[in-house]
Amino acid sequence: MADSTTQPAAVKSDDGRPVVLVIDDSQDVHRLLRARLKQEEVELIPAMSGAEGIKLATKYMPAAILLDIDMPGMDGFEVLRTLKDDPATLHLPVIILSGQQSAQDKVTAFELGSVDYITKPFEFTELRVRLRSVLRTHRLMQLLSQRAQLDGLTGLWNRLFFDSRWADEVSRNQRHARPLSVALLDVDHFKSVNDTYGHPAGDAVLQGVAKVLQRECRQSDVACRYGGEEFVIVMPDTSAADGAKVCDRIRAALEEISWPRHPERKITASFGIAGASGASALTPAAWVEAADRNLYAAKKGGRNRVVSSDVTAQTNLRAAS
């Protein structure tokens, strides 16, 4: 379930209640469910057809989907197949609603990946407890999958999360030509901190850097631990120049810190940024390579600095010179 190809789904509505998508061609069913689930802490989103349901599932990433089988046009099984074929919606829990009592339909529903099956007309108490159980499992799955994507030492997102999130951001940049930047941060002379003050001091530095990142990054930035003493920041809607400003703020804040374990020794970091103001043809890996080259240049240039470049016009073959 720790689906490495998607970020943790947005399963809460604005007021914090889990979103439950109901896909049924009957207005009566929507009305009934609204009345019957009024007391539950859920927000119901109605879809009147399979096609609309799939669209809304992708949009809301609901915590559960109640899906009718017998619908004109695209039937429930087809909707289920479509949802399970798309990596973005594959993990959404689907409860089948059906007037059919046939064992074969139930078998088909479970084989296609539904998590539960309720027959109509509903026994509403049963519906409520089944829905609750599905929501509970889903919430735990989400927690687990989030845990698997967090770095244990720093509490930042880990490399696994970065890889999937970064791929998403790059494809968004290509589709919508929105600005995008990625920054690599490497702690300067980290090995000598470890060697001089011991590994606990090194760990404290990494945790301190993470704290600065969390404080200085903007809401939309995604800071991850890339590995060792390297960090990576995904900066959506940010050009290379703007990304450089953010990183310089982080750089300055880091330099200011006084470290209890070694007050005499400041910690600095070097930054390499690759950014685009419009659509870039670079692959996710080529972006990171471009940022890495800038990081190398920052190190070579004397460390404690930010080097950025615009990769909007670059191609994968000659990603940078």
Place this chain on the structure above:
Amino acid sequence: MAADSSSSSPIKSEFASDPDMADLVAEFVGELGSRTQSLQEALSQSKFADLQRLSHQLKGACGGYGFPSLGEAAAKLEASLKKNASEPQAAALDDISRQVNELVDLCRRATT
């Protein structure tokens, strides 16, 4: 089983005393007249696909609003229509007309 069609006693919703449902059931019963009219129109115009869709919707709705006998009648009608696809033979047509009338009669008796 649908109640015997000669009876004219009112059929009460199973949820009649459920405060959560009272308004909804009333609304549903209020709409039943226009729904049965649509059924009869579809039958008289031989629009069997429409008839099947309407009976399908009624099947789910009647059960949900606490009228299982109506739901069963609608389910039987839908099943007959499905079996006979688009152009029912004369014998099947009689059967379907009878089932429509039964369903309409049951719907008339539905009350909060």
